[in-house]
Amino acid sequence: MSDDWIAVDWGTSHLRAWAMTGPEIRASAHSDDGMGRLSPEAFEPALLALVEAWLRPDGATPVVACGMVGARQGWVEAPYRAVPCAPAGGNGMIRALVHDDRLDVRIIPGLSQASPADVMRGEETQIAGFVAANPDFDGILCLPGTHTKWAHISAKEIVSFRTFMSGEIFALIAGQSVLRHSVTTDGFDDDAFLEAVSESLSRPESFAARAFCLRAGSLLDGLAAETARARLSGWLIGMELAAARAYWLGQPVVLIGAPALSGLYAKALQAQGLTPVTADGDAMTLAGLAAAHLGV
Amino acid sequence: MSDDWIAVDWGTSHLRAWAMTGPEIRASAHSDDGMGRLSPEAFEPALLALVEAWLRPDGATPVVACGMVGARQGWVEAPYRAVPCAPAGGNGMIRALVHDDRLDVRIIPGLSQASPADVMRGEETQIAGFVAANPDFDGILCLPGTHTKWAHISAKEIVSFRTFMSGEIFALIAGQSVLRHSVTTDGFDDDAFLEAVSESLSRPESFAARAFCLRAGSLLDGLAAETARARLSGWLIGMELAAARAYWLGQPVVLIGAPALSGLYAKALQAQGLTPVTADGDAMTLAGLAAAHLGV
Structure with a gap:
């Protein structure tokens, strides 16, 4: 269908994808092809191996990816956006070069902070998801993990964060x-x-x-x-x-x-x-x- | 000579030995046969491989060892002595069972503290060496390392310590x-x-x-x-x-x-x-x- 697209969460050690129609999930899949084990030319085959069955019969299927796939050592570098800024929301997405014209891949950039020096890649997308559903939220998001993030959210923006x-x-x-x-x-x-x-x-x-x-x-x-x-x-x-x-x-x-x-x-x-x-x-x-x- | 003996520092990852005559060093040797890679029956051969040339021509040669060789997973367990106590000084040494009667092996026990719960094995011997040369010292010894020890010394005893x-x-x-x-x-x-x-x-x-x-x-x-x-x-x-x-x-x-x-x-x-x-x-x-x- 013409509003089919593919959502991708591509971290250091995992690759997860969802077949979407508008906001609805049709299917999901995952593999161990994390960014940490892929050379730049291996990203497109790893993605196709997981999502080829979901591609539109004609024309390019939009793919939106977040995470370490956009790091300097990833598929294509999606340069950090500096806070304070909106967490993601489509700003600054970078197109990955593909050989298969059935794919149209865009990568959400990570965020940086000048002082104290800090970065995130992937969490900005989770924060964007929360802010989209809670546009009036003013407070603190804590994202526990290997590198836990604390972020101050106000007026739909990340004001500051700390890892x-x-x-x-x-x-x-x-x-x-x-x-x-x-x-x-x-x-x-x-x-x-x-x-x-x-x-x-x-x-x-x-x-x-x-x-x-x-x-x-x-x-x-x-x-x-x-x-x-x-x-x-x-x-x-x-x-x-x-x-x-x-x-x-x-x-x-x-x-x-x-x-x-x-x-x-x-x-x-x-x-x-x-x-x-x-x-x-x-x-x-x-x-x-x-x-x-x-x-x- | 009848006052020949062998000094051994036997840690988790190293084995070092010195050929001694009284307080004088005649020779030294070391190997990678640390306690961490030896099963109980492998200690005696590892020691002999390093020191056999130094043994007295007749009778047993005294060997004094410190470190993880005296741990539960070592050659023979030398149970912890509780502080406050003298750091080593020969008290509580444990004899290891040997097959070669040219060896007479004793192991210096580690020290323990009930509260806060703490242990040391090897550092007590360094502290004993310092106290032997500085019997009037009243103050703090700090032993930087993988597990740094701070020890309060008074009246030739370890009063307390913290790792x-x-x-x-x-x-x-x-x-x-x-x-x-x-x-x-x-x-x-x-x-x-x-x-x-x-x-x-x-x-x-x-x-x-x-x-x-x-x-x-x-x-x-x-x-x-x-x-x-x-x-x-x-x-x-x-x-x-x-x-x-x-x-x-x-x-x-x-x-x-x-x-x-x-x-x-x-x-x-x-x-x-x-x-x-x-x-x-x-x-x-x-x-x-x-x-x-x-x-x-």
Whole structure:
């Protein structure tokens, strides 16, 4: 149909696509062909492998993509737009050069901030999806993830934002440090998590010593792995909340991301007296891609 | 000779041995047969491969070892001694079972602390070496490394200690995180380091956000890798100094470790108005092993 198009979320380690008709999803597909493993000439074949069945019978099918696909090492660089600005909304999209004329690919640019120096790629589309549905929102969006973003939204614009590496630091310490044997578990101790958030809000500087305490506790006292894992997470999120206080204190906060991690941030913020709302990260991505394509 | 013996520093990733006559070094050798790659039955062959030429022509040669060789996963577990106590001095050494009766192997136990839960293995021997040479010292020893130790020494005893994982966190972030491309260099910017120490002492909670700033700075502003690396190091050491303030404030501080890393801690402490003294880590290890063997 003439209003068929394709929405694409193309990150470092994943490629996800949706067959769309206007704002409606017809089908979805995903592969491991993330930007991190593709050379520039491999993007078009990777996309075709996933979406060829969805292409219009004649003419070019519009494809709108967000994420690391637009990084310097991606398919084509979509230069950062500087905040304050609207999160996405179709401004500054860059066309990728394609060999197959059934494709018309545009990439949403990431956002940058001069001071403190900061960047995002992909989250701006989730933010655009939220803002499209909530044009009057004035407050804070928090996007928990490997690199959690805190963004101040006002008058449909991103005023400022700040990225925290807490998630990546957690993964490195839990997976590869001397603590890896002390925190290996699927379990999680909610009380220990909240206590750790509170400890870290009070004395964030002690993180590197507290972390080693987990190793000593498991050697000396048989500290349970679910307690150790929850404390490690709580100290990192607590440290982040201490630094991001200027963002969330006294503000409406909406959490956008995967449910498990967003749930931890929600618990931590509730313990500080906030009542954060949560929104699904995937749904916001798709809404943002639709807003960019449909201009709504 | 009848006062020949062998000193051994046996860590997770290294095995170093010295042929000694009383307090004098006759020879030294090292291999990669660290505790981390050896099963229990592999310790004796690994030791013999390094020291067989040094054994006395008749009778057993005393071997005194420190480090992870005495961990639960090591040759034989040398149970932790609880502080407050003398750092080593021959108390509680554990004999390893050997098949070759030319060896008489004893292992120096590590130390533990109940609250905050903490442990050390190997550093107690360096501390013993320092205390043997400085019996009247009352103050703080800082042993920079992968897991930096701060120890309060009084009346020849370790009163308390605290371990910081700052070194391991630095290595993980610099080597494996999204920052790895931003900090790869042999260079180091001393001014950026000291500025970062100061920033982190003031606002330690911002570490995870500052770290991402290095990535953004290198993308947006071409931030030099030696500046980025120095800042990452300075923020971690500054955070550690903020948490360890109760140890060092107004105290004499001696740094024991490898010269490069000890030099960074020295610079950071000097900027806080201290005049730390440095002692070589390897020399202190050997002095501690000698003190344990010779009972001095």
